[in-house]
Amino acid sequence: MSTQLESRNTIIMQYQRTNVLCVVPSRECLVVLLSPAWCTAAVLHALVRRRRGRSRNSTPNQCSSVVRRIFLRLRNGNSDADISTDMGFRGKYWTTIERTCGMVFTYILALIKLVSNFLIGTNKHFEYQSDSHKEVYKTVADIPGPWSLPIFGTRWIYWKFGPYKLNTVHLAYKDMFSRYGDIIREEALWNIPVLSVKERDFIERVLRHSGKYPIRPPNEVTANYRNSRPDRYTNTGLVNEQGEIWANLRNKLTPELTSPRTIRNFLPEVNLLADDFNALIAQARDSNNTVKGFESYCNRMGLESTCTLILGRRLGFLDGEISDTATRLADAVTSQFRASQEAFYGLPLWKLIPTKAYKDFVASEDSLYDIVSEIVDSALTDEQQSCTDVRSVFVSILQAPGLDIRDKKAAIIDYIAAGIKTLGNTLVFLLYLVAKHPDVQEKIYDEVSRLAPSGTPITAEHLYHATYLHACISEAHRLLPTAPCIARVLESEFKYKNYRLPQGSVVLLHTWLACLDDNNFVDAYSYKPERWLDELTKKSPFLVVPFGCGKRMCPGKRFIDLELQIVLAKVVKQFYIDFEGDLNTKFEFLLTPSNANFILRDRSC
Numbered sequence: 001m002s003t004q005l006e007s008r009n010t011i012i013m014q015y016q017r018t019n020v021l022c023v024v025p026s027r028e029c030l031v032v033l034l035s036p037a038w039c040t041a042a043v044l045h046a047l048v049r050r051r052r053g054r055s056r057n058s059t060p061n062q063c064s065s066v067v068r069r070i071f072l073r074l075r076n077g078n079s080d081a082d083i084s085t086d087m088g089f090r091g092k093y094w095t096t097i098e099r100t101c102g103m104v105f106t107y108i109l110a111l112i113k114l115v116s117n118f119l120i121g122t123n124k125h126f127e128y129q130s131d132s133h134k135e136v137y138k139t140v141a142d143i144p145g146p147w148s149l150p151i152f153g154t155r156w157i158y159w160k161f162g163p164y165k166l167n168t169v170h171l172a173y174k175d176m177f178s179r180y181g182d183i184i185r186e187e188a189l190w191n192i193p194v195l196s197v198k199e200r201d202f203i204e205r206v207l208r209h210s211g212k213y214p215i216r217p218p219n220e221v222t223a224n225y226r227n228s229r230p231d232r233y234t235n236t237g238l239v240n241e242q243g244e245i246w247a248n249l250r251n252k253l254t255p256e257l258t259s260p261r262t263i264r265n266f267l268p269e270v271n272l273l274a275d276d277f278n279a280l281i282a283q284a285r286d287s288n289n290t291v292k293g294f295e296s297y298c299n300r301m302g303l304e305s306t307c308t309l310i311l312g313r314r315l316g317f318l319d320g321e322i323s324d325t326a327t328r329l330a331d332a333v334t335s336q337f338r339a340s341q342e343a344f345y346g347l348p349l350w351k352l353i354p355t356k357a358y359k360d361f362v363a364s365e366d367s368l369y370d371i372v373s374e375i376v377d378s379a380l381t382d383e384q385q386s387c388t389d390v391r392s393v394f395v396s397i398l399q400a401p402g403l404d405i406r407d408k409k410a411a412i413i414d415y416i417a418a419g420i421k422t423l424g425n426t427l428v429f430l431l432y433l434v435a436k437h438p439d440v441q442e443k444i445y446d447e448v449s450r451l452a453p454s455g456t457p458i459t460a461e462h463l464y465h466a467t468y469l470h471a472c473i474s475e476a477h478r479l480l481p482t483a484p485c486i487a488r489v490l491e492s493e494f495k496y497k498n499y500r501l502p503q504g505s506v507v508l509l510h511t512w513l514a515c516l517d518d519n520n521f522v523d524a525y526s527y528k529p530e531r532w533l534d535e536l537t538k539k540s541p542f543l544v545v546p547f548g549c550g551k552r553m554c555p556g557k558r559f560i561d562l563e564l565q566i567v568l569a570k571v572v573k574q575f576y577i578d579f580e581g582d583l584n585t586k587f588e589f590l591l592t593p594s595n596a597n598f599i600l601r602d603r604s605c
């Protein structure tokens with residue numbers, strides 16, 4: 001652990017390769033902590049002693065001086081051992097009761113402040129007060145944001161009594177940007193700052209200047225679980241790994257998936273998938289031509305397409321009757337997303353005890369693992385391991401050189417989990433926007449009918465010329481992306497306005513909100529595919545980034561592009577699409593549609 005003085009009252013510490021910020025407000029006895037556990041414990045200990053007034057080694061006044069001394073020691077870079085000895089902070093003084101009292105007392109104080117904050121209607125006095133010499137460069141501590149609890153940070157805003165709801169995190173950010181401005185500081189567990197930004201310039205600079213190994217903060221729940229299962233995982237996987245391990249996995253596992261040749265070879269299969277999807281939704285209509293719960297059919301399409309791409313075989317998700325394996329797979333992916341969200345934004349007790357959300361997560365990971373294992377094991381004994389067109393990705397993963405079979409299974413799990421919901425949601429959003437714009441629908445119909453007459457499959461040549469179809473998809477990605485932001489860890493110090501953000505800061509780049517800003521797109525809330533026929537719009541490569549950007553960009557992008565084009569073309573050719581009312585959305589780690597009822601009338605009628 002290394003420490004560095006950031007300002008008079010703030011220290012940046014390097015702890016386990018993460019920058020950790022420790023702030024000691026001059027007017028508060030509470031320490032807004034983002035520090036190793038011993039520091040937290042020491043402060044709570046001091047508070048308990050102060051409250052009880054029974055201190056053997058310190059008077060109440062000395063207790064607040066303990067807090068000051070922790071700070072001074074940190075500033076001078078003393079080791080953990082020094083501080084604990086110096087404070088007389090020995091294991092024998094610790095009892096469970098003391099710790100609990102400390103926690104309870106601290107949180108009563110925190111609650112009082114919270115309530116007074118709401119009653120008084122301002123949180124200014126909780127924010128860090130900057131002094132004159134810091135006007136040149138402010139620190140992360142100066143960035144405005146919701147008030148932070150010790151240890152738990154700002155996660156309380158999504159708890160039962162908080163102002164925002166867990167399933168509307170996307171709306172929470174809209175609200176916070178209007179309250180706090182262009183840059184917001186939230187704090188995760190242990191008060192690790194998480195910055196949110198929606199300014200175009202900032203987003204472009206971060207994405208443009210990423211280095212050899214861009215860092216996306218891992219999903220802690222997955223990382224924690226996988227680290228606890230060395231029998232199944234050698235690392236946390238392509239989605240969650242960093243540095244050289246990530247680069248090795250990326251180099252060995254993605255080339256076949258991202259190759260244009262592979263995607264071209266999938267074209268006939270994607271045509272068949274789209275025909276089966278049309279048959280499924282046609283059958284699902286009631287007597288009023290309404291398909292209720294349309295999102296469930298799109299999720300089935302996401303499952304079937306992703307499994308075809310990754311496993312090289314159809315699993316039957318688009319059939320009338322779904323197989324048992326298919327149902328288990330679908331359930332496992334859905335509960336994995338839900339549990340990840342709860343464990344991430346909810347009360348992070350799963351780090352201490354296995355909460356229900358964590359247990360659900362483990363059950364879904366286990367279930368995914370078992371299903372994938374069954375499929376991989378049967379494929380390994382399969383005689384026909386030859387690389388046919390649709391098996392090329394699967395075979396390339398199984399034959400990846402220098403990787404353990406555990407890495408290969410983990411990659412297949414990651415691909416399936418990453419592809420299913422994202423594709424399902426994106427399909428609903430795209431068809432919804434087209435349904436709400438009959439004029440757009442007619443233009444797509446005209447273009448597709450001109451390029452690919454009825455009864456002919458859609459070819460690469462047709463798609464190359466379908467410029468309006470492409471524009472409709474790009475505009476849907478801009479207006480309703482399923483991944484509303486991109487997360488990164490800053491690889492070097494970053495200056496923004498008059499803030500100096502240290503290397504290692506976690507930033508959420510809110511590309512969706514940037515896309516809804518009239519400064520970036522004229523009439524930003526309107527669905528206007530025509531804007532993508534204009535060269536100027538095409539030159540916004542860092543704003544409309546539904547698949548992320550740079551070296552960590554989604555390896556499924558090419559396949560999804562192809563799939564969306566073919567499905568949109570085929571659905572519009574067969575049906576007049578309509579939608580009553582507005583689409584409901586919720587946040588389940590992804591922006592997700594709910595209760596979508598589409599009306600599909602046959603064009604031939």
Ligand code: HEM
Nearest residue numbers: 239415418419422423426483546547548549552553554556
């Ligand atoms: C509409 C569908 C999809 C969307 C919107 C989407 C979106 C994304 C986004 C935003 C990222 C983060 C990129 C970044 O940080 O720069 C990502 C990463 C990833 N996606 Fe997708 N994705 C989709 C489909 C798929 C599919 C079908 C697969 C599997 C074949 C897949 C596999 C992955 C993987 C493995 C990563 C992590 C890559 C890395 O960190 O190196 N995704 N995706």
